[in-house]
Amino acid sequence: MGFQKYDPGTKIATVCMIAQLHSRASVCNTLGFSISCQSMDRWMQLYHATQRIFIKELLRCKPGLFLDKLQERLYDETNTLLSLTTLHRNLVENMEITLKKANTLNIKKSLVTKHDFIERMASVPAEYLVFTGEFFHLCSSFISSIADDLLQTFSRSPKGTQANRTIIDSNSTCFTLLPAIGFNGILAVTVTDDNVKGSNFGHFLKYSLLLQMNRYPDNNSVLVLDNAKVHIGEQVHWLCENAGVKIVFLPTYTPELNPIEFCFSQVKLDLCCSQALVRCADPKWVIERTMYQVVSARLCQKLFNNAGYLCPDTLDDLNLHEFHFSE
Template sequence: MPYRFIPAGIKLAVVRMVAQSHSQSFICETLGEKISKQSFARWTQLYRNTQRVIRDPEEYEKRGPGLILTAEDQAFMIDLLRLEPGLFLDEMRERLYDQTDTLLSMSSLHSMLVEHLQITLKKANTINIKKSLVSKYAYVEKMATVPAEFLVFTDESCVCSRDLLRTFSRSSKGKPANRTIMQQNAKRFTLLPAISVDGIVALTVTEENVKGTNFAHFLKYCLLPRMNPYPGPKSILVLDNAGIHGGARVARLCRNAGVHIVYLPTYCPELNPIELVFSQVKSKLRRSQDLARSVDPEWTIESTTYRVASARLCQKLFHHAGYDCPEDAGGPDMTEFHFCE
């Protein structure tokens, strides 16, 4: 007999009428329902045992094969992947067998991880072993009360059309998908912007590798004239620990301009919103492929950066990095952004 839904109110009425010694035929006629003897007995017994006419799903018997791994084995797998999250399935299988003498197939191990342990395969974030959480949290505590309007971030990034080919292509089923390199000896350019919550503060694009003298020239003639003495908006310059960002020359230029320098803790790109600007600029160039066809690559990179790094985006990136932005600058969730390698 196919399943037929019967409301809980009908079931409760049946149980009460049975308790009042009414016959099955009378109950069915009164309620206008065709109810089997088995349903009468099942609902009555359930009510006597649980004071309910609907079973709790948690009490259902679990169907299918039982768990192959014991609780101890599962704890071992969790600890193993916490310490070595990059293991392949065959490596996990071997470690599990060495530890517990339990030999699983690759498919069973994968199912166990996903369905029972809730462990899935993801693209890994790269974390440097030299990263210091103590330094990171000290920096976060230090900057917690600094208004985002005071901060200006600057850094450099290499841009090359060969590195900005589209990652995926389409082709007929069973055939490889190709992509074409338009420029065999593509030039590499260095993008050197500075951003605040208001957007781009200063920007230069050059074919040269940025060294200490180039960076000092950028500070002296492009960036610092657009900043203000501390305290005030755009009065704190935040830099990473690259060698060209330090030294007496950089300190002297900033001191003469009344600008304070703050250095990020090492290996903490998540605290530097300009890293996400680089990611967005390169994503835009990869999508448009304008750089491969451009007769003026420097202008293409510069104009793309200005279009991408709007004030609204910079506010969102500052907020995403944890800085004290205006309340309306949070915007949507930014977890889909990734740092440039």
């Protein structure tokens, strides 16, 4: 059979009918042309390639689109109406695009500042670094542990019935975890039911953390902090200067450079799984005990390496596959 030229309208109509699951014979009878299987296959390949490009670009710009909105935009662009089931199947099976919990990025995050920090820290041994921070996310969750943060997101129940969970104490006492970690593990931990302010943080430095640190340059001699207000007061600088400890501030909105953030995630996951705080007599002790049990020297070393700091070459097997982190 020789080459036959078809007008664009015929090609579009053919593609639309095939996408709507019409048979080849039905397409040919409806349009009045004897269209070969090779032509139909070629047009469908071009259609799918164009459709993939459109969908990928659309989801790159608006990754949070619901399926019905994506269906509508696809129809406006290609004049093809796909069912939500078919659209979902194409996304997953053909384009390998899946739905997942979105990672929140702050628009004020500066990659220039981040890479400048990485360059400055490239020659600083990981053994020198100490990270500290406050886990305010545990407030109002610790006393009952039946608040949102420490509950499992999913539960099981018989088919056709709703899975429920009960809040024991909706006005629970607030607790804040304030630890510090070095390359070889935890240096200091405190748990308080007060909001951490400049005076509280200064007390933690003076009577807990700085006693475990050394004068710069030495192991545990560089205190790495984020830009929270409680970290930038004059008292913090005065205490560290008197102790011979150097202060380094992380770039804003870069939790990936702060290993202690992942430690918080491990502690939260352990408390969520064990539900150890349910009706416990001493929640402060439970929180502190969990911190020491979960945050091992091995975990700290892997987190320091994963964050890109200068770790010793003697360490082996530095992947994080054995650990699981809560969201």
